[in-house]
Amino acid sequence: MRLTGSETSPYVRKVRVQAMEGGYWEQLDFNELGTTPIDPNAGIANPLKKVPALELGDGMVLFDSRVICEYLDGALGDGASFPAPGPARWTALRRQALGDGLLDAALLLRYETSLRPAELCWNDWCDGQTVKIDGALADMEAQAADFGDTVDIGTITTACALGYLDFRYKDKGWRETYPALGAWYAEFSQRPSMTATVPPE
């Protein structure tokens, strides 16, 4: 199976971390390709021209990261990342949605400040996305004591979201405001799956 994506995409990182945790990363053919919303890369088999995209042997192309992670967890992994229906599943899926939501806002903020011509930037838009990022962080902080040593799609997504803040928003200083989350991430980010996927500068 061929996984298309870039090493700087936090959504691609979710797939890579899960695949390393599940011990099947080496079974994937990683096709390094980047894209931006204003320069869609025609080489990406996803009709939405986003990464990650996963080409299966039968020609089917799966996307986005949520679908790919769930598929791979069952197809190549042991199913540990997506608990069976019940409280553990809703907690994991809610955490994934929260991390993805933080990332959606952080990406939109980055496009606004680093991709869009400076004279076209809109402060109200930046403020609105920042409300979402901070809301997500506060919710993660409230949950951090419950994360324990859980490694599933919920905590993997949380860690990839925090890693993206460290990558693109180095000065945000989120650890000062959210110390329990910072303590949890200090440990989780030392996992081999996380250290192997730190985005390149």
Next chain:
Amino acid sequence: MRLTGSETSPYVRKVRVQAMEGGYWEQLDFNELGTTPIDPNAGIANPLKKVPALELGDGMVLFDSRVICEYLDGALGDGASFPAPGPARWTALRRQALGDGLLDAALLLRYETSLRPAELCWNDWCDGQTVKIDGALADMEAQAADFGDTVDIGTITTACALGYLDFRYKDKGWRETYPALGAWYAEFSQRPSMTATVPPE
């Protein structure tokens, strides 16, 4: 359970259509609340300040539409909307991701052209989002012959995405370019769940 959202949100419509198809819509307490990215509504229990949000009896708040739909399908429905792991599930989840991806692009395009001050609009951004919308439509067209009479989260999301184009992009004329998709939607959109949830002008 309390569902917060607005009647104009296509993501909220997914939940409403699924709940009506599953026969449990009347069991939900619908809390009509709108929001925009630049004016986050503090009344929404979702830390990301997006709709839909679903408050469970134990105080847990689920989001986004994917998580809510899957939860409700099992908790109140008969599980027909989310097939068990296997080809039918990946097809349904891929279709949901495609419809959601179309909607993400269509919403960003609308924010760009209807919410952002006109002097701050960026044509390259609009063009990039339009590539995604058209890519999604072309993929849906290629699949339309396989939709048959399937009613699950994949076809529900597809229909809600097309309904949003009709609501906000009346002049797009997608039916001319994608006739098989148009023929499928002409039938699907007549389902009581769809006619009951047409967004108000």
